[in-house]
Amino acid sequence: MSKNLITVDGNEAAASVAFRVSEAIAIFPITPSSPMAELCDEWASRGKTNLWGVAPEIAEMQSEGGAAGALHGALQAGAQATTFTASQGLLLMIPNMYKIAGELSPFTMHVTARTLAVHALSIFGDHSDVMACRQTGFALLCSNSVQEAHDMAAIAHAATLESRVPFLHFFDGFRTSHEVSKIEALSDDDLRSLISEEAIFAHRERALTPDRPVLRGTAQNPDVFFQAREAANTYYDATPGIVESLMTKLAALTGRNYSLFEYAGDPDAERVIVIMGSGAETAHETVEHLVAKGEKVGIVKVRLYRPFLRQVFIKALPASTKSIAVLDRTKEPGAPGDPLYLDVVTALAEARAEKESSFSIEPNVIAGRYGLSSKEFTPAMVKAVFDELSKPDPRRHFTIGIIDDVTHTSLSWDPSFRTEADDVSTALFYGLGADGTVGANKNSIKIIGHETTQFAQGYFVYDSKKSGAITVSHLRTSPRPIRSAYLVERAGFVACHQFEFIDKIDMLEYAAPGAVFLLNASGDATAVWDRLPREMQQQMIEKRIRFFVIDAYALAKQAGMGGRINTIMQTCFFGISGVLPRDEAIAHIKKSIEKTYGKRGPEVVRRNCEVVDLALAHLNEVPVPQAVSATRSRPPLVSELAPDFVQKVSAVMMAGKGDLLPVSAFPVDGTWPVGTAKWEKRNLALEIPVWDAKICIQCNQCALVCPHAAIRAKVYEEPALAGAPETFKSTAYKAAEYKGKMFTIQVAPEDCTGCNLCVNVCPAKDRTNPKHKAINMEPQAPLRDAERSNYDFFLNLPELDRAEVVRLDHKGSQFLEPLFEYSGACAGCGETPYLKLLTQLFGDRLLIANATGCSSIYGGNLPTTPYTTNRDGRGPAWSNSLFEDNAEFGFGFRLALDAHLAAVRTLVQHLAPSIGETLATELIEANQDNEAEITAQRERVLVLRSKLAGIQSAEARHLESLADYLVRKSVWLVGGDGWAYDIGYGGLDHVIANRRDVNILVLDTEVYSNTGGQQSKATPLGAAAKFAASGKSVGKKDLGLLANMYGHVYVARVAFGAKMLQTVQAFREAEAYRGPSLIIAYSHCIAHGYDMAQGAAQQKLAVDSGVWPLYRFDPNRIPKGEPPLNLDYGPPKAKVADYMRNESRFRVIERADPARFKHFLEEAQSAAERRYAVYEQLAGISVPAFEKKDENGGNPEDGK
Amino acid sequence: MTLATTYMGLPLRNPLIVGAGPLTGDFDNVRQLEDDGAAALVLPSLFEEDITTEQLTDFFSYDTYGDSFPEASSYAPDPESAPGPDAYLEHLRRVKAAVDIPVIGSLNGSTPGGWLSYAKLMEQAGADALELHLFHSASDPALSSAEVERQMLQILTAVKGELRIPVAVKLAPLFTAFANFALQLDAAGANALVLFTRFHRIDFDVIELEVLRRVEYSTSAELDLRLRGVAALAGRVRASLAITGGVHTALDVIKGTMAGAHAMQTVSAVMRYGSAHLRKVLTEVEAWMIANEWNSLAEMRGNMSYQRVPNPAAYERESFRRMFSVDVARG
Incomplete structure (x- = not known):
């Protein structure tokens, strides 16, 4: 038998089988499963076919829930279908999984087992997602290695057809899905040998068709539902046998032997570990090592976890077994044990009751938890588990791989223990x-x-x-x-x-x-x-x-x-x-x-x-000398000025030694301090911007576009310069509003990424040498020390009083302190300038609900995070719930704030006699429309607090705890286009259909950027993206226009690179509007395929060509008799072709299919012109203001 | 009476060729151009630096971000084809299959390099000839005229060594000793010389201090320079001669032929007035020839060249001075 050896990762290993045996594939990107879907899409687009000579039909849906629905339909209509998912995506599929299983539909899904988001999100591997599907009725088949991901994929597809029980085939996210390994590939003939054609015909026979109509999905009542539910039992009973016989068949084809529960180790083992997933391979390696040393140990690898066949499991254990450690890669808080442990205990108890046991003594079973979120699981840890089993009174429940110094669950291990052979x-x-x-x-x-x-x-x-x-x-x-x-x-x-x-x-x-x-x-x-x-x-x-x-x-x-x-x-x-x-x-x-x-x-x-x-x-x-000659030591990773938590926790994580941190180092609920990115000086830039004060026109554009808040502007009184470092630059402020003050543009040399955006937008040139601008890139290394001191000095210069900022436009806004800084976003990121601006404008009273995606990763991925506080300790409060629910999540913020406000107002009214009627009235009715008014309200709250201190009542205490809510809070729902246009659109639509005061910021990169550039409904016509490799054939969804139709929603489309002033205006108007607001922000992205240094220029071209309209739809204009829609761009004056040809995502289509590209160009040009025509007409429409009448025919607002 | 001509060995039904530009780059145009009388088509130039730049842009913009973040090993689907000549060659194949007139590929470059292999690919794709557009901006003070010419000859020799189809060389007018260099190209085997490349127009934004670039349609006024060039070479080179730039009217065609051109390339006029303009020009040339009793273009070709014009001095600086004097006298 000639072996076809290939070197692939686990995802490719599984996908190569799934593709060949499927007819319909519904997908949605989610880490770490996305590569499987991407590969299938790529293969199909390249003309690769399945076993039956056709390419599977592949459709990206708007969410995993959507994919599951589509799959359910495809199965009902008789197709062999598959999908790939993980974690939260798998959870979204659960409702349909019940249906698919309940209807006995042959179906296999491939899951890269990944941590479910709890106190934090994690993209890494454990079994918490898969374990959440135990109850669905799916068979659960586990692969432990890349080879097995290939083989078990085939077993799963074959077994589901024969058994009619749907299969969830899973392997460990990252550890297996992303491990590259040399494996033996299954040929098409191998797959044909495994897949039963009769079973395929039978599946097709059951398909819904008007040629043989039947009905499924009935509603059943108490009289019959229960019995009908039990009617499928025999299929589950038969499934393990089917899997076993297919494993036997696979062994005959390939020589690779698998079983439902596979034992490895000493035949007379006394201590046995039961485990599934990649950890089983490590345990296997360790067992071989220990057995060679004479230890009586073994492991049972669980492959078919559901249906769990007790008899086979019991037989897999040597009769000599005295103690068993069951290792779970998941955590079920509050349960008597984690799931695999409970299953083993139950199986042993039942076996004993049924007299199936042949153990010389009844084994003692203990439970261990390991490997959450891809935590390392090493031979030394396996050894520690066996050592625990040796003890006369081992711990019943333990953890391995961490140091639990709080509840003391953890076993210690000897890190020096190794099993690797010398020839490895x-x-x-x-x-x-x-x-x-x-x-x-x-x-x-x-x-x-x-x-x-x-x-x-x-x-x-x-x-x-x-x-x-x-x-x-x-x-x-x-x-x-x-x-x-x-x-x-x-x-x-x-x-x-x-x-x-x-x-x-x-x-x-x-x-x-x-x-x-x-x-x-x-x-x-x-x-x-x-x-x-x-x-x-x-x-x-x-x-x-x-x-x-x-x-x-x-x-x-x-x-x-x-x-x-x-x-x-x-x-x-x-x-x-x-x-x-x-x-x-x-x-x-x-x-x-x-x-x-x-x-x-x-x-x-x-x-x-x-x-x-x-x-x-x-x-x-x-040659390495005999003696140490260096006089310097490795410098500390963070400054000694950093807070204690940063020194003791963040710095350890930065050094790559987070594994060493004990449980006690961590907050119990995922709460994390802000303002930690500033301590992580990454020194990424080879060149940094250098300011030439003589040339500068003090426009602040450099500061506005900086994605990392690494170039900043300040105005300050001249005396503040006392003690300035020698190289600190300063010049007189030129414009009237701060006449007499000094002005500085300062770079953060160790935080700058060297992206060049600032240099490219700088409009000020030396007239005698236009190549030299007011900002010029120069090598960082020679400047680092001096600029570090300059930046420290700059940061300590007094901030401008927010109430003093005269013109809150694109220039004035840059004198406000950014409270989002030094994120890990891409160099030249097109999203982060908007977030930075948001924090400058409203940061000290800002709540952000952040959809999962790029912005949640650079916004909240440890070890350090970019949101920070001002000197008063105020700053954005940030949280990420999920990908799909962010609009609702942020809406919940507003519900709570409104509830707090209602409560606090009531309390103020109740306590008015004690705190003073005037103060009470002002606290409730004062305007808070600008910084001065907000400052005044903060001062009133201070007065209130001082008065409350002298009042002894329960109401006073309640008012104290809620008083800060009297200062207006700003709620922003932030996320990318994948959230807003696709997975979260239903929620977003519902939120804007309400009148609650929330602001939605869509950072529109026109693809799912974080997971690698898959198309969304925001992807423009003609752009190549993953799942749209030949160019998206449908135009971009006009989310803004859809929102406009409500009439009561503030809507703006902005592009800071095209018109900074309009961007700032939109943010301010959206925030000021006391209802739902939606800002759709053009965000250039690495997925577009050009140098991000040109991002701002390309934004301008997008607007000039009419590809990206700029407008503000402000319902506040309606009562004034003005058209609510204000167009901020003119008729297209540049060619769409020039815009498209600047980006590889479009040009690849021109290369691959010039005729198709030409068609896209023409259609996109026409769309830009039509779009302008439509908007221009809409901008001319004034609508009558709606006057709300009370029951008596009067205006209810009149009484106020 | 016949308009037929032979251009670098290719028999043409008339001398009017649609030159390299957007017209021949759009497959939807080519049949109409043929129907309206185009004797041959020169496809748009494949630019050396465009191909290289695009390859490197994709490499640096995509591969820099690949395999560096756990959630994405890449940010775009793998392209079906690398930036290169594939789409061009496919276009060439389609045009060749669609028309009966000769189809000439065009390659633009300035340095010897791997891109020359594209010439061979064009031949394999069915090109009847190749137009090699040798461009040099003359702004590098470190590069001598001799070195520039040496490189250009090297490119031509390399291409000629690879190809069996005829090779034309399209030149800019910026040569110190143009006629001498043209003879060297002729000696190196150029089958045609195409005079002259038109430059993008540049302008200054004097407020923003930027250089502005734009492409403008040519006018008949630009013919003058080409007439001089062709007239200087006619009868002195084995290579065919073609004029490109400023060919708009029947009279332009007549003049070009009298200077010594075997073919006249036109782009701007057809872009401005449409494909039917070709038919109009050809009809007018015929009418003019009948009216003036010319039987063929061959009869008139080169009759106004340096070699044959009764007063060659009219082309020289001397005549300019005298003309200028006359104008002053008139004024």
């Missing part, structure tokens, strides 16, 4: 996302997988930053299949692709004695040793490290590769490691470059190949 090679690569390290390592794994007899494994760890993300690649090669589902703990090869990391990360902690350390460092290789910190030198000497240095950036620059050093470092890895002969390795690297970058074009391939040729010639081995 391990490597660690530390890189930046942008330098391509992960991509190159994926290719390296594939090269090793294809070109050697070795088995290879790659796993990749990322931080959660979208700019300057650090990646760690974990590679293993072995002569045997690799079961190690945990990170590399001792590496024979450590590569550091970024020199700055030597001061941030203790990389050599994981280096094995005698390991190779490859460092990318600029300049003379022989001088690099002296630049290393003491700690690193010490480790290198102690571990006898072989030290290699290459100046990869110099080579990349020479070849015109920018910061892409991945193929250089990859070549060095092969050159040093000797996995393959050098020449052979280089040939394979070039082949993989051709494969990877061929899609970008021959010039890109040529440049990559050029650096490969250069790499080895410039690689230097540097």
Whole structure:
């Protein structure tokens, strides 16, 4: 039997089967399952077919709930259907899962098991989502590895057809879904052998068709429902047998043996672990190691978890078993135990009752919880569990993998315990996302997988930053299949692709004695040793490290590769490691470059190949001296001025050692302090903006567009300059409103990402040398120290009194302190300038409900978060609920605020005699329409508090606790287009259909940016996006126009790059409007495929061409007899083609299908013109004001 | 009486070619152009720097963000084709299949490089000839005229070495010794010389201090420079000669032929007046020839060239001075 070996990740392994055996696929992107849907869509669009010679019909729906509904329908109509999902997405499918199971519809879904959001969201892996589906009636089949994800996918699809019980096939999110591994592929013939054609025919026979009409979905009453529910029992009874026989068939085809419950270990084991998922592989590896040392241990891997066949489970356990530890990768607070444990206890009890047990003594069962949110689960932890089982009185319930110093559930483990064999090679690569390290390592794994007899494994760890993300690649090669589902703990090869990391990360902690350390460092290789910190030198000497240095950036620059050093470092890895002969390795690297970058074009391939040729010639081995010579130590990660929590918790997380933090370090409910991003000085920018005060026209545009609040403007009195650093720049303020004050534009040198947006929008040029602007980029390193001091001084300059800001426009707004700063958003992000502006305008009284997506990740992903406070301690209060419910979630804020306000007003009225009638009246009736009025109200509340202090009553105490609600709060519902146009549209529509005072900010990137650029209903006509690879054939949904139709909703479309003033006006009007407001904000995005430095210019072109209208629909204008719609843009004066040709998302269509592109161009041009015509007419319409009459025919407002 | 001509070995039914530009880039136009009398079509230029820039833009804008964030290994679907000549070649194939007149591919570049392989691909896709547009901005002070010319000859030689179809060279007028260089190109095997490239117009925004670029339609006034160029080369080179830029009227065609051109490329006039303008020009040329008793274009070709015009000095600086004197005298 010839084996077809492929090197793929778990997602591809599962999807390759699902695609081939499906006719209809309904999808919605969710991490970590999205790649399966993307692959299927890509395969279908490339003409790949299923087993029956046609490409499956694939449809992206508006949510997982929508996908489940579509699937239910497809199944009813007789198709073989599938989907891919995880976590919250799986929860949204549950209602339909009950229906699908209740109707015995053959169906398989593939789930990358992921943590459910509780006190926090986590994209990583555990079984909490799958466990929430136990009750649906789906069979639950678990894969433990990439190979199994492939094989069990086939078993699931085959078994569901035969059994009619729908299958949820799952494997661990990230650990399996994203692990790249060498596996044996199932051929089409293998799949045909497994899939029963008779079962397919039977499924089709049951399809709803008018040719054989039947009825499903009846409503049943107490007389029959119960019996009917029991009628399906036999199908569940038969399912395990069907799965088992298919596993037998698969074994005959492939030689790979699986069983429902699979035992591994000593046949006479006394201590047994029961486990499912990737942890089972680690446990298996550990068991083999311990058995070889004579220990009587074993594991039972649970594959078919539902239906749970007790008899087979009991038989899987050796009769010698004395104690069992059941490990659950989920947590059910308040339950007598986590689910797998309860199942095992029940099975043993029933077996005992049924006299099926053959144990010499009844095993003692204990329960452990491990691996939540992809927490590491290592052989040392497995060993600790076995050790616990050895104890005469083991803990009944425990955790493993954390330090629980609060409820003391955790077992301790010996981190030095290892099971890896000596012939397993391990490597660690530390890189930046942008330098391509992960991509190159994926290719390296594939090269090793294809070109050697070795088995290879790659796993990749990322931080959660979208700019300057650090990646760690974990590679293993072995002569045997690799079961190690945990990170590399001792590496024979450590590569550091970024020199700055030597001061941030203790990389050599994981280096094995005698390991190779490859460092990318600029300049003379022989001088690099002296630049290393003491700690690193010490480790290198102690571990006898072989030290290699290459100046990869110099080579990349020479070849015109920018910061892409991945193929250089990859070549060095092969050159040093000797996995393959050098020449052979280089040939394979070039082949993989051709494969990877061929899609970008021959010039890109040529440049990559050029650096490969250069790499080895410039690689230097540097002798490691006998003694430490460095005088400097690794600097602390955060300033000593940082708060205690940041020092003790955030800094540990920043150092990549968050695993070491004990339970007591954490808040109990997910509450987290704000203002922590400021302590994480990431120093990402190679160049930073430098201000030339002489040229500057003091327009503040640079500050407004900065996505990271890293360039700021201030006006202040001249005496405040006392003690300014020598290089601090200042000039007289030019305009009348602050005449006599001084003005400074200051960059935050260590927080700037170097995106260039500020430079590109700067309108001020040196007339004698227009190339020189008021803002110019210069190398950061030589400026860093001086600018750091300047920035500190700048921050300590007094803020302008908010009430003093005369013109609250795009210029004046920038004198307000931003309370959103230094986020991890992409360099040049088009969303964050809006959020920063929002916090400047209303930050000290702002509540934000944030839909899941980019803005919730850069807004709330640990270790540090960007929302912060002003000097009074006030600032945005922020929370993320879900993706789908954000409008409702934020609406709930308003309900609560309105309730608080009603209560507080009542209390003020009740206590008016005590606090003073005048104060009471003012507190209730004072206007709060501008900063001065809000300041006045804050002062009234202070007076109120002082008066309440002297009043002894329950009402006074209640009023004290609610008094701050007398100051107007601003509620903003923030999210992307995926939320607003698609998954959350129903909620958004409902919220604006009410009159409650909420403000909705849609950061419209026109794709699901966070999950990788899948199309949404905001995606414009002709744009290529994932799930619309050939260009979206339907135009963008006009969300604003839909909202306009209500008449009572304030609606604006804005684009800061086109008209900053209009953006600020819209934000202010929306907030001022005492009803629902909707702002749709054009947000350029990396998914659009151009240099983000040009983002503002492209926004302008979008508006000038009529692609993106600017308008404000303000219901407040109606009573004045004015048309509510105010157009803020003119007739299209630029060509839509010029706009579209600037972005790769459109140009790829021109390349692939010029005729289709031409059609898109013409239609888009026409749409832009029609849109303007429609808006222009609407802008001319005045409508009669509606005068509300009371019962007596009078205006109810008159009495006030 | 016949309008037939031979251009770099290609027999043409008349000398009027629709030159490189948007007209021939739109497949929907090409049959109509043929029906209205176009003798050949030059497809829009495939630009070396466009292809390279687009490849690098996609590489840096997409690949920089790929594999760097756990929720997305990429931010766009993999493109079906790399930035390159595929769409161009497909267009060429479709045009070739749709019309019976010769279809000429066009390649624009300034440095020898991998892009030359696109020439071969155009031949394989069915191009009847290739127009090589050698462009050099002359703004690099480090680059001598000799070096520029050496590179251009190198490109031509490389392309000629690869191709069996005829190769035309389209030139800008910015050469110190244009006629000499043209002879070198001729010697290097150019099958035609196309005179001259039109530049984008530039202007200054004197408030914003920016350079503005725009494309304007040509006028017959631009013919003058081309007549001089062709007249200087007619009879001195083996290569065919073509005029591009300023060909709008029947008289323009007559003049170009008299200067020595084998073919006249027109773009602006057809863009401005529509495809039917070709028919009008050709009808008028015929009428003019009948009225003036010319039997063929070959008879008149080059009769006003340097070699044959009775007073070649009329082309030179001397005549300019005298004309100017006369004008002053009149004034």
